Amino acid sequence: MLQDIAPYTFCNDFSWAEPEATDRILVYRGASVLVSLGSDNCCESEGQADATIHFPTYAMLEEAGVAGSVSDGECLHRADGTIPKAFLLFTVGDTAYFRCEVSEDALDAFIDGETTEGMAGERERGTWQFVPTSSLKQYVPKYRAFAGLVGYEYDSWYATRRFCGACGTPLVHDMVERMVRCPECGTMEFPKLFPAVIVGIVDRERDKVLVSRYANREYKRYALIAGFCEMGETVEETVHREVMEEVGLKVKNLRYYKSQPWPPSSSLLFGFFCELDGSNRIRLDDHELECAEWIDRSQLPVGEDYSLTREMMQVLRDRREGA
Numbered sequence: 001m002l003q004d005i006a007p008y009t010f011c012n013d014f015s016w017a018e019p020e021a022t023d024r025i026l027v028y029r030g031a032s033v034l035v036s037l038g039s040d041n042c043c044e045s046e047g048q049a050d051a052t053i054h055f056p057t058y059a060m061l062e063e064a065g066v067a068g069s070v071s072d073g074e075c076l077h078r079a080d081g082t083i084p085k086a087f088l089l090f091t092v093g094d095t096a097y098f099r100c101e102v103s104e105d106a107l108d109a110f111i112d113g114e115t116t117e118g119m120a121g122e123r124e125r126g127t128w129q130f131v132p133t134s135s136l137k138q139y140v141p142k143y144r145a146f147a148g149l150v151g152y153e154y155d156s157w158y159a160t161r162r163f164c165g166a167c168g169t170p171l172v173h174d175m176v177e178r179m180v181r182c183p184e185c186g187t188m189e190f191p192k193l194f195p196a197v198i199v200g201i202v203d204r205e206r207d208k209v210l211v212s213r214y215a216n217r218e219y220k221r222y223a224l225i226a227g228f229c230e231m232g233e234t235v236e237e238t239v240h241r242e243v244m245e246e247v248g249l250k251v252k253n254l255r256y257y258k259s260q261p262w263p264p265s266s267s268l269l270f271g272f273f274c275e276l277d278g279s280n281r282i283r284l285d286d287h288e289l290e291c292a293e294w295i296d297r298s299q300l301p302v303g304e305d306y307s308l309t310r311e312m313m314q315v316l317r318d319r320r321e322g323a
Contacts, residue, residue: 001260001305001306001307001308001311002137002142002145002146002149002260002306002307003146003260003261004142005092005142005143005146008092008093008143009092009093010090010091010092010146010150011090011091011092012089012090014088014176014177014178015088016078016084016088016175017088017096018084018085018086019058019085019086019088019096019098019100020058020096021057021058021059022057022058022059023057023058023095023096023097023098024055024056024057024058024095024096024097024098024147025055025056025057025058025061025067025086025097025098025099025100026055026089026097026098026099026147026148026151026152026155027056027061027066027102027107028133028151028152028155028156029130031132031133031134031152032130032131032132032133033055033130033131033133033136033148033151033152034055034056034107034111034128034129034130035053035054035055035128035129035130035131035139035148036053036054036056036127036128036129037051037052037053037054037127037129037131037139038051038052038054038127051138051139051140052139052140052141052144053131053136053139053140053144053145053148054144055097055144055147055148056128058086058098058100060110061100061102061110064106064109064110065103065106066102066103066106066107066110067085067086067100067101067102067103075101076101076158076161076162076171076172076173076180077170077172077173078172078173078175079172079173079174079175079181079183080175084173085100086098086099086100087099087100087158087173089150089151089154090147090150090151090154092143092144092146092147093143095147097147097151099151099154099155099158110128111128111129111130133148133149133152133263133264134264136148136149137149137306149263149264150261150263152263152264153263153266154191156266157191157192157266161180161189164182164184164185164187165187165189166182166185166187167182167184167185167187169182169183169184169185171189174188178190178191192266193261193266193267193268194228194229194265194266194267194268195228195229195235195238195267195268195270196226196227196228196229196238196262196265196267196268196269196270197226197227197229197235197238197239197242197269197270197271197272198224198225198226198269198270198271198272198308198309198312199224199225199226199239199242199243199251199271199272199273199274200224200257200271200272200273200274200312200313200315200316200321201224201225201243201249201251201273201274201275201276202273202274202275202276202316202321203275203276203280203294204275204276205276206280206294207296207297208280208294208295208296209294209295209296209297209300209316210224210225210247210249210276210282210292210293210294211223211224211292211293211295211300212224212225212246212247212289212290212291212292212293213289213290213291213292214288214289214290215286215287215288215289215290216290221301222295222300222301222313223309224309224312224313225242225243225246225247225292226242226269226309227241227242227245227246228267235270235272236254236272239251239254239272239274243274245285245288246284246285246288246289246292247282247283247284247285247289247292248281248282248283248284248285249276249277249278249279249280249281249282249283250276250277250278250279251274251275251276251277252274252275252276252277253274253275254272254273254274255272255273255274255321255322256270256271256272257271257272257273257312257315257321258271258308259271259308260307260308262307262308269308271308271311271312273312273315273316273321273322280294282294297316297317297319298317300313300314300316300317301313302314302317
C-alpha cells in the first residue's frame with residue numbers, strides 16, 4: 001500500500017527545527033504539488049523505469065525569493081510572537097520535509113524558467129511544474145511520492161487554520177506540539193483525521209463477494225462498501241450501519257484486517273471482512289452508489305496495490321480473508 005515505504009521510515013514528531021539548505025520544501029496550489037520530473041540513480045537500483053519526482057530544496061526557493069519573502073501579516077506566528085522560516089512536517093528516512101509561506105510572484109518566475117541548481121548538482125531550466133497529488137502514485141521512488149501525499153494533508157490543515165472559528169482572532173502555533181490556539185478565547189485546533197471503514201462482504205452459501213461502483217464520481221472501477229464513522233459509534237457499528245444504508249444487507253462475523261492512512265481525504269481507513277447474514281437481496285442507495293452486485297472471486301480486479309481496497313480484493317480473490 002502507499003504507506004509501505006520500507007526500508008525508509010516515516011516520522012512526524014513535532015519540533016521547531018530550522019530548515020537546512022538541502023531540506024525539501026513541499027509547495028502546493030490547490031490539490032497539486034510542485035515537482036521536477038526526471039530520472040534518478042536511486043530508482044535504477046530498484047529496477048524502476050517510471051518518471052522520478054523531485055521536490056525543491058530550501059536553498060533553491062530561498063535564492064529565488066520564493067521562500068522567506070512573505071509579509072508578516074501573511075504568516076502564522078508562534079505563540080512567543082516570532083515567525084518561523086518554515087514548519088517541519090515530517091522526515092522520511094534521513095530527508096526532512098517542510099512547509100513555508102511562499103511569494104506567488106516569485107514562484108511563478110521560478111516555474112517559468114529561472115535557472116536553479118538541480119537535484120543532482122546539474123543546472124536545470126524550466127523543469128518545475130505542478131502535478132496533481134492524485135497522480136503521485138505513478139511516480140518513483142515510492143517513499144518520495146508518499147511524502148508528497150502526506151504533505152498535502154498537513155498543508156491543507158495549516159492553510160485552513162488561520163483564524164479562530166469561535167471569535168475570528170488570528171491563531172498562533174503552540175510551542176510544544178502541532179496545535180494552533182487562539183490567544184483571545186483559548187480555542188485549540190489539532191490536526192484532524194476522519195475514521196472510515198472498508199468492508200469486504202462474502203456470501204458463504206453462494207461463494208460470492210459484494211462489489212459496488214460509486215455514484216457521481218469519475219472513478220468507475222469496482223470498489224468495496226465504505227463509509228465514514230459518525231460521532232458516538234465504534235468502527236464495528238459503522239460497518240453494520242454503512243452496509244445497511246448502502247445495500248440493505250445484514251452482516252456478521254466481522255474480522256478486522258488492517259488500517260491505512262489515506263491523505264487525499266485526511267482519512268484513516270479500517271479494513272474489515274465479514275459474512276452475509278440472511279437475505280442476499282440488494283436494496284441500493286442510488287445517492288451513494290451507481291450499482292452493487294454479487295460477483296465471483298475471479299472477477300475481482302488485480303494490481304494497483306497502493307490502496308487498502310485493492311489489497312483486500314486480492315485477499316478475497318485468494319480466499320485468505322479467514323486467515
